[in-house]
Amino acid sequence: MMNQYFATVARGLEELAAQELTELGAKKVTPTFTGVEFQGDQKLLYQVNLWSRIIFRVLVPIMKFPCQNSEELYEGVQEINWDHYLSPEETLAVHCTGKNEQLNHSHFSALQVKNAIADQQRDHFGQRSNVDVESPDLIINLHIETTHAILSLDSTGDSLHRRGYRPAMGTAPLKETFASALLAMTDWETDLPLLDPMCGSGTFPIEAGLKALKIAPGSFRKTFAFEKWSDFNRELWEQVKTEARQQELSTLPAGIYGRDRAWEMLEQAQVNVENAGLDNHINFTRMELSQLEPPSDQGIIICNPPYGKRLGEVKELGHLYKELGDIFKQRFKGWIAYVLSGNKELTKKIGLRTSKRIPVYNGSLPCTLLRYELF
Known part of the structure; x- marks a missing residue:
């Protein structure tokens, strides 16, 4: 029906x-x-x-x-x-x-x-x-x-963005649903390497890993509201979950990498990736931005740098954005980079020409997902 x-x-x-x-x-x-x-x-x-x-x-x-x-x-x-x-x-x-x-x-x-x-x-x-x-x-x-x-x-109960794998969160975490949506807006396909150079608590790499391995994001939840309904069909629900498990892959089609300069962020990311069962799949490494190197000759970069309004003053962050743009230009030829921007002044510091600008909202904050082709 x-x-x-x-x-x-x-x-x-x-x-x-x-x-x-x-x-x-x-x-x-x-x-x-x-x-x-x-x-x-x-x-x-x-x-x-x-x-x-x-x-x-x-x-x-x-x-x-x-x-x-x-x-x-x-x-x-x-x-x-x-x-x-x-x-x-x-x-x-x-x-x-x-x-x-x-x-x-x-x-x-x-x-x-x-x-x-x-x-x-x-x-x-x-x-x-x-x-x-x-x-x-x-x-x-x-x-x-x-x-x-x-x-x-x-029918849901707790919002679906609360996957259940993320008790540890960074200072300004993206909702899991928003991170997945942003990934869907990029050129990333699961057979392409993905790199987040400012991964924080790991939301982009983990959401990418779940998609690449065909793991249902709701599989970490203990219960859904519909399970208490009078018409709940337990046999059908078990069938749906079984079909989902049968689709899962055992290895990633391409590498997924998370980098961050802060040990405490990577420790949070490690907790989250273990809870998601992806600790043997995703590569998290502590690294200063200045040390960043491409893990392969092509792929997709996606990152959510601090906007200034939340995590620091714009003047203090200007050098970070400039360094990000310089590294993209000098080291990542053949890659495509996506930067989530909540601050136009900081974005200008990247110093690269955008090939696409996608308006989005991070909660109530108007942002832009910027695409850079790196030649």
Whole structure:
């Protein structure tokens, strides 16, 4: 049976997420602002949660209704027969996004949803579900648009960017989903060497390694929200996981390398790569930028240097960007380099002509992914 789903995604990555969903087998894929609508069966729901490298979560919309104030919100929620989704013995949590003129406080809106469900349960059973924000049996998502609200079930739970391999993070880490999206925007194919000369806690190399070895990023998670649903098909879920394991490769098609000058960063990267089961595949080495040499005669460089706003002053970082550009030009002929830039003034210090500039958002910060062909 085909169902309607909605994948949430970071701003600017909607088209990329739509392409990924299509490749996973989704039908009627339609990108919207910070999301993608699509259709599929129950198996696809499980596969998207397990395999998506870019989206945050998968919602299952159950009702859209007029909602301009708290009374309409309460009445709309009560129109749903919650017996289909939740028993009074089970717990729930409500998350709210969006707002309008009357409903402009997410906590209050979420409380209205909870009250409407609880009142219906008391009328039917004489008891109601309790709220559990840590490990609920059912997660309900309320999204308020100007005149309407959409109620959905959250099939994912913790955001998919929390892969589960990364307890150790650098000072300004990229979300795993964002790192994967950036890799997808480059010329990198899994048979090309990949080098991150400022790897920090290792997110770019690890995400590349998972993709190159065809390891599902969701395989590190202990549980998904859909596993607590009344219609959860354990046999189908085990089949999806088995099929994923059977696709995994035992060796990388090409080398993946991480370099950083800071021991503490590389120690974090080593913890993360071991948790991801990639410690025998990815090469992390402590190295000053001045010592950087190409590990092969061609490949892709990708890096996320500090922007100045977060990790230091622009003046202090100018020499770093200049050195980066000089090393690219002098030592990496035949390579293509990508630099994530959040500061135009610093980017100018690289001193190389860009062949492509891709606008992206790192959270709420407007950035540019810069492409350099090195001849």
